[in-house]
Amino acid sequence: MDDLFPPDCPGFMHRPHWSAAEQAEALAAVRSVAEAAPFYVPVMPRSGRPFSVRMTNCGSLGWVSDRNGYRYHATHPVTGAPWPPIPPIILDVWASVAGYPHPPEACLVNYYAPGAKLGLHQDADETDFTAPVVSLSLGDDCRFRLGGPARRDPTRAMRLVSGDVAVLGSESRLAFHGVDRIYPGTSTLLRDWFPEGGRINLTLRRVTKPA
Numbered sequence: 001m002d003d004l005f006p007p008d009c010p011g012f013m014h015r016p017h018w019s020a021a022e023q024a025e026a027l028a029a030v031r032s033v034a035e036a037a038p039f040y041v042p043v044m045p046r047s048g049r050p051f052s053v054r055m056t057n058c059g060s061l062g063w064v065s066d067r068n069g070y071r072y073h074a075t076h077p078v079t080g081a082p083w084p085p086i087p088p089i090i091l092d093v094w095a096s097v098a099g100y101p102h103p104p105e106a107c108l109v110n111y112y113a114p115g116a117k118l119g120l121h122q123d124a125d126e127t128d129f130t131a132p133v134v135s136l137s138l139g140d141d142c143r144f145r146l147g148g149p150a151r152r153d154p155t156r157a158m159r160l161v162s163g164d165v166a167v168l169g170s171e172s173r174l175a176f177h178g179v180d181r182i183y184p185g186t187s188t189l190l191r192d193w194f195p196e197g198g199r200i201n202l203t204l205r206r207v208t209k210p211a
């Protein structure tokens with residue numbers, strides 16, 4: 001059973017943020033991003049095993065994964081083009097919730113078709129851990145899992161729904177987390193783009209320490 005309330009985890013915040021109209025506007029902006037920088041299939045380092053999640057990015061740096069490892073990179077791994085800028089409607093969310101005086105450099109766009117998931121992991125490829133990670137959800141609900149700074153720490157599940165924002169700062173910044181499953185058919189937001197539905201997550205991150 002999913003928890004109805006956020007876990008007692010210092011630095012973690014989760015609440016509704018975008019109205020239905022704002023979700024539609026944000027989705028249109030993400031669609032423009034994906035026209036310039038198409039979703040690609042990331043693969044695991046070494047094994048080359050594909051993720052079930054499809055990814056693209058906007059911002060000066062994008063998170064990419066291929067056989068050579070995970071890293072931030074300024075260009076799309078398939079097209080070679082620079083990532084498009086982060087749309088203003090997305091930057092506005094960071095400015096209002098991050099509590100951090102510099103803009104994000106990376107916005108990872110994850111698409112989960114029904115059946116896709118993301119295993120428990122830590123976000124540790126950045127150099128500035130004083131900045132929070134800000135996550136925005138669009139489309140179908142998901143079961144999100146949040147643990148602690150060690151993989152063996154207990155985890156708790158919660159439901160993220162379209163329009164929600166989650167902020168992972170301070171002691172939550174290096175918490176293990178993942179997406180267990182998508183709940184298909186819980187939103188119609190993506191249906192004109194992905195007839196099968198699914199979920200888009202936007203993850204905003206500061207990668208480098210500000211000069």
Ligand code: MD3
Pocket residue numbers: 108110118123133134135166168172173174175176177178179201203
């Ligand atoms: C960082 N994405 O892309 S939201 C990821 O829903 C990722 O697509 C998930 O994990 C998604 O790396 C989760 C971003 C998130 C959530 C919780 C965190 C990042 C976090 C907790 C600690 C640190």
Ligand code: FE
Pocket residue numbers: 121122123177
């Ligand atoms: Fe993550």
